[in-house]
Amino acid sequence: MREFDFKHLRDAYGEVLLEMGEKYPDIVVLDADLSGSTRTARFGARFPERFFNMGVSEQDMMSTAAGLALAGKRPVVSTFSIFATGRAWEQIRQSIAYAKANVKIVATHGGVTVGEDGATHQMLEDFALMRVLPNMRVFCPADYYETKAVVRRVIESEGPAYVRLSRAKFPVIFNEDHQFEIGKAQVLRKGKDLTAIGVGITVYSLLLAAEELQKEGISVEVINSPSIKPLDGETIEASARKTGRVFTAEEHSVIGGLGSAVAEYLAQHYPVKMRIHGIKDIFGRSGQAMELLAYFRLDPRGVKEEILDFLERG
Amino acid sequence: MVSDKEILRLRKIALKLRKHIVRMTGLAKSGHPGGSLSAADIVAVLFFHKMRLDPKNPRWAGRDIFILSKGHATPVLYAALAEAGFFPVEELRDFRKLSSHLQGHPDRLMTPGVEMSTGSLGQGLSVANGVALAFKLDRSPRRVYVLIGDGEMQEGQIWEAAMTASHYALDNLTAIVDYNGLQIDGPVNEIKRVEPVADKWRAFGWEVREIDGHNIRQIIQALDWAEGVKGKPAVIIAKTIKGKGVSFMEGKVKFHGVPPSHQEMEEALKELEKREKELENEGI
Known part of the structure; x- marks a missing residue:
């Protein structure tokens, strides 16, 4: 297996926030007593006047941010x-x-890779909760470099948006030149037998699984879909038309997340057999991040086995 | 010192707002007349005396901001906006209708002059804090006014926001509590006691003044006082009467969320018109 660097998505966020803060004086940042963890503390140190620690008051923080936005700031x-x-x-x-x-x-600590803190802190329903809101857009980058691209693009776009980041370091699969467009998915690997769509860390898992499956003569097309809403239905449909089978994988409940978004689209445009892989309507549990990823069968081996099972059972 | 003439003018405007409130909720056969009538004098002073506004240019960059945290009191807000000229008064009769921009609760994207979409209690004070923080950053002289309900103080977010305002020393913000003492299920201090209200706000770091929320002169003086408070946010606890101005609605829990019937509407309008005539005579 290939060797990967592991880097924090939230480090990328903290760095881009500084860069955006220099560029846009209307950016203000709010945090609820987790600025060290979320990495907004760096912005706070550089731009103390534009940083508001709201204490442990998330509800107050969201409405306060809305007020700042009404008055022309970019919170x-x-x-x-x-x-x-x-x-x-x-x-x-x-x-x-x-x-x-x-x-x-921009929220950190999504998914089971939160690790040891366990179920109370492992958010597995956020895509669903945000996706269902009118006017809200939902994004989740796959690695350190994609985080930079997503955060830049989202901050420069107009309107409400939600970005999910992780606590754990994720394998680096892109580089500094990586591009991200709102509403666009990327075909990372071409294939003809099955379309596998990932988001966040499962993109890495699917890429490695596809390499392994190739050795067994199975050709998997891997799509990265960091833009969950708006979803790139066109790219997904084009791939589904080619392979006739779609597998989705996400560090999120199988209800309401990326898999649901893909199913909603394909059911209405080009129905194909699908398997929605993720956390199967249960809560998470304590453990080490990568241990948990394997436990929930979202690591390269887990998704490979799921894909084989899907192909076998049809 | 405010002249007697100005006080009389504002009392007349408040009466006009009350007539609109009765007519709007009566015609819509829904809405919240009680808590709109209790706030009519406060809103009249804010919109027709205190706040810097330009109804012809609702997004004027120098305007003060009013946020109706007790968002169900749309009738009084819409009445004030229409009377001020943000939109034609005739549109009030379509309140809550499908064809109208006048939503049951305020929608900032639909109604000119509505600064924030509210209606889910507890959020307006936080929003007002956000606006006040932005004005501070911009070194702007603009002020923020937020009207809170007494039952609304049972929302935890109000107290999160109360902490925020004092922590960030938001002296460009004035909060007003419409303390009419009644919420939809009954008397506020029976449903879940909010007393001691003034002590609570003081404990959260606010300057507090208690007034009669139907005394125009006291309202004006309190708003001026709040503007003079430095380094702290200020709250005016305005003792009011739910349904104020219509004898058979006063102090009645029923009229929190129930509109007057057609006959009640006619009676209420008659009473308010009679009061208007009396005021005319006071002016002579």
């Missing part, structure tokens, strides 16, 4: 994804999405 809000999208969901719905306030929510 970027961070906390863990469970508290952002769970605790403060209704504030996001009313004050940000319904009011169309120009607030960017």
Whole structure:
């Protein structure tokens, strides 16, 4: 197996935030007592006047951010994804999405790779909770470099948005030149037997699984879909038309996430057999990040076996 | 010192707003008349005396900001906006209708002059803090006013926001509590006690003034006082009467979320018109 560098997505976020802060004086950053973890502390140190630590008050933080946006600022809000999208969901719905306030929510600690803190902190429902809101866009980058591209692009775009990042270091699969467009997926590997669509760390898992499956004569097309909403239905449909089979993998509940978004699209445009792979309507548990990824069969070996099972059972 | 003439002018405007409130909720056969009537004097002073606004240019960059945190009191807000000229008064009669921009709760994207979409209680004070923080960053002299309900103080977010405002020393923000004492299920201090209200706000780092929320002069003086408070946010606790101005609606829980019937509407309008005539005579 290939060797990968592992880097923090949140480090990329902290770095881009500084860069954007220099470029755009209207950017203000809010955090709820997790600025060290989310890496917004670096922005706070550089631009203390434009950084607001709201304490452990996520609901207040979301509505305050909406107020800053109404008055012409460009707020970027961070906390863990469970508290952002769970605790403060209704504030996001009313004050940000319904009011169309120009607030960017960049939340860390999504998925089971939160690790040892366990189920209470492993957010597995955030894509669903954010995707269902009108005016809200949902993104999740796959590695350090894609995080930079996504955060830059999202901060420069107008309107509410949610970006999910992780706690754990993720394998580096892209480089500094990596491009991201809102509403665009990327075919990372061409194939003809099956389309495998990933988001976040499962993109890495699918790329490695595809290499292994190739050795067994199975040709997998791997698509990275960091833009969950708006979804790149065209790219996905084109691939489905070619392979006739779609597999999705995500560090999220099988209900309401990327797999659901793909299924909703394909069911109405070009129905094919699908398998939605993710966390199967259960909560997470404590353990080491990569151990948990394997436990939930989202590591390269896990997704490979799932794909084989899908091909076998049809 | 505010002249008697100005006070009389504002009392007349408040009466006009009350007539609109009764008519709007009566015609819509829905809406929240009680908490709109209780806030009519406060809103009249804000929109027709205190705030810097330009109804012909609703997004004027120098305007003060009003946020109706108790978002169900749309009738009083829409009445004030229409009377101020943000949109034609005739549009009020379509309140809550499918064809109208006048939503049951305020929608900043649909109605000129509405600064923030509210209606889910507890969020407006946080939003007002955000606006006030932005004004501070911009070294702007603009002010933010936010109207909170008394039942709304049962929302935890109000107290998160109360902490935020004092922590960030938001002295460009004035909060007003419409303390009419009644919420939809009954008396506020029976449903879940909010007292001691003034002590709570003081404990959270606010300057507090308690007034009669139907006394125009006291409202004006309190708003001026709040503007003079430095280094802290200020809250005006305005003791009011739910349904104020219509005798059979006053102090009645029922009229929190129930509109007057057609007959009640006619009666209420008659009473308010009579009061208007009395005011005319006071002016002579």
